Amino acid sequence: MKHLLSIDDLDVESLTELLDLSEQFVAVNQRDIPKVPALRGKVVASLFYEDSTRTRLSFETAAKRLSCDVMTFSVAQSSVKKGESLRDTVQTIAAMGIDAIVVRHPAAGAPHRIVDWIDASVINAGDGRHAHPTQALLDVLTLRRHRELNGLRVAIVGDVRHSRVARSNVQALHMLGAQVTLVAPPTLLPESLEGWPVQVSFELDDVISEVDVVMLLRMQFERQQEALFPTVREYTARYGLTEVRAERLKPDALVMHPGPMNRGVEVAAAVADGPASLVTEQVANGVAVRMAVLYSLLGSGASVA
Amino acid sequence: MSVLDAGDLRRAQTRIAHEIVERNRGADDVVLVGLYTRGLALARRLADAIAEFEGRDVPVGALDVSFYRDDIGLRSVTPTGPTEVPVDITGRVVVLVDDVLYTGRTVRAAMDALTELGRPRAIQLAVLVDRGHRELPIRPDFVGKNLPTRVGEDVRVRLAEVDGGTDCVELRDAPDEPDEEASA
Numbered sequence: 001m002k003h004l005l006s007i008d009d010l011d012v013e014s015l016t017e018l019l020d021l022s023e024q025f026v027a028v029n030q031r032d033i034p035k036v037p038a039l040r041g042k043v044v045a046s047l048f049y050e051d052s053t054r055t056r057l058s059f060e061t062a063a064k065r066l067s068c069d070v071m072t073f074s075v076a077q078s079s080v081k082k083g084e085s086l087r088d089t090v091q092t093i094a095a096m097g098i099d100a101i102v103v104r105h106p107a108a109g110a111p112h113r114i115v116d117w118i119d120a121s122v123i124n125a126g127d128g129r130h131a132h133p134t135q136a137l138l139d140v141l142t143l144r145r146h147r148e149l150n151g152l153r154v155a156i157v158g159d160v161r162h163s164r165v166a167r168s169n170v171q172a173l174h175m176l177g178a179q180v181t182l183v184a185p186p187t188l189l190p191e192s193l194e195g196w197p198v199q200v201s202f203e204l205d206d207v208i209s210e211v212d213v214v215m216l217l218r219m220q221f222e223r224q225q226e227a228l229f230p231t232v233r234e235y236t237a238r239y240g241l242t243e244v245r246a247e248r249l250k251p252d253a254l255v256m257h258p259g260p261m262n263r264g265v266e267v268a269a270a271v272a273d274g275p276a277s278l279v280t281e282q283v284a285n286g287v288a289v290r291m292a293v294l295y296s297l298l299g300s301g302a303s304v305a
Numbered sequence: 306m307s308v309l310d311a312g313d314l315r316r317a318q319t320r321i322a323h324e325i326v327e328r329n330r331g332a333d334d335v336v337l338v339g340l341y342t343r344g345l346a347l348a349r350r351l352a353d354a355i356a357e358f359e360g361r362d363v364p365v366g367a368l369d370v371s372f373y374r375d376d377i378g379l380r381s382v383t384p385t386g387p388t389e390v391p392v393d394i395t396g397r398v399v400v401l402v403d404d405v406l407y408t409g410r411t412v413r414a415a416m417d418a419l420t421e422l423g424r425p426r427a428i429q430l431a432v433l434v435d436r437g438h439r440e441l442p443i444r445p446d447f448v449g450k451n452l453p454t455r456v457g458e459d460v461r462v463r464l465a466e467v468d469g470g471t472d473c474v475e476l477r478d479a480p481d482e483p484d485e486e487a488s489a
Contacts, residue, residue, distance in 0.1 A: 021383070021384065024371075024372075024384045024387065027387045028372070031421070032422075033421045036372035036373065036421075037372070037373060037417065038371075038373070038374075038377055039377070295372075298378065299377045299378055299381075299382060
């Protein structure tokens with residue numbers, strides 16, 4: 001495998017191998033010196049056309065822990081402001097000599113185009129509403145460390161329509177045998193769910209006491225150009241994981257959120273910080289998963305064929 | 306072709322265990338660190354032997370050297386298990402244990418991996434078979450058997466607890482896999 005553009009690039013076997021490899025890096029990250037020389041001399045560029053804290057830092061940390069050199073490209077301070085096209089920008093970066101480029105872009109499919117323009121490995125760090133494969137990988141890794149995924153009931157709640165996290169997670173969870181229910185008002189679901197291996201519910205209260213995992217999505221106000229729900233308060237009343245609603249969860253249910261959280265909107269602060277929450281663990285595992293992805297792509301298909 | 310049978314292996318292990326204790330004047334500071342997969346099994350056997358005749362429990366660690374290899378990118382390098390060394394190695398004598406010593410590149414990677422876990426007083430090397438063809442200035446301290454080989458040949462160590470059956474060491478022609486030691 002040379003690129004990671006979406007979960008479609010993986011099958012059950014390569015997905016499982018990638019998760020197993022991630023476990024090795026979880027162990028590396030717990031050492032006193034959380035760094036290995038595996039990818040000495042490799043250069044990883046990060047190119048983010050959208051704001052990001054955790055994904056960008058996570059990728060850069062992962063690359064550094066593998067002893068890569070990291071080239072950080074900040075769109076805000078670049079020639080993009082002078083009108084340089086994506087293609088010119090990418091080819092300029094590639095001409096400086098890179099082995100991989102980590103791309104986030106508001107347009108779905110942008111990373112796929114980049115593959116045709118340069119020789120380096122391309123890793124999708126989120127493209128529009130389309131895909132965010134490393135987020136799904138870190139989510140299933142985190143879950144797998146707590147539960148058997150086969151038969152696990154997972155509710156993905158919130159702004160599915162604008163969520164690349166939801167799309168990638170549905171694929172990864174389904175591949176590993178979990179049963180996914182999307183929970184959202186009809187206006188926050190995609191126009192068509194044809195081909196999605198999911199059930200749908202319009203009421204969080206209908207499923208809250210039956211699921212093993214609640215995966216909350218961030219309300220993506222920046223992608224919403226119209227009024228998709230009456231008020232934030234009304235949304236929270238029906239779809240937010242409030243403290244009162246969280247009491248109806250199974251005793252051992254787990255709560256996840258990809259971040260950044262709108263505390264008090266999709267999740268109550270007390271729930272996000274509570275014992276059922278895996279939020280900080282997700283972030284920690286994100287570094288290990290991205291190390292596994294970089295190692296697989298740049299270490300000559302070490303794990304993923 | 307079988308070059309060592311179960312009896313030969315047992316005697317070689319017993320001798321190595323004694324040599325380790327003799328060289329280090331006891332086993333107090335010794336930590337045995339096995340390389341996955343058969344080196345780890347051998348390290349456990351050596352620890353059992355030392356416990357029997359010396360009455361000392363020697364800690365046994367496991368080392369995966371994949372991320373320290375110098376051929377990442379040239380071929381597929383997949384980790385085999387977690388690195389787990391149960392004690393602080395700083396100031397102690399670490400005996401690296403592997404089944405076959407060939408180019409020496411695995412041992413070089415192992416020494417790099419070890420130094421990130423601490424600063425041993427000394428690192429020694431115990432191998433069941435030394436088949437020659439070193440590419441680095443590395444020499445074993447304890448050897449079960451020196452086995453002259455050709456590069457195209459494949460030395461295969463079989464250990465009951467890893468491979469099933471009975472212990473043995475075989476020498477075969479394997480032109481397709483000259484780098485067998487690396488994945489052993």
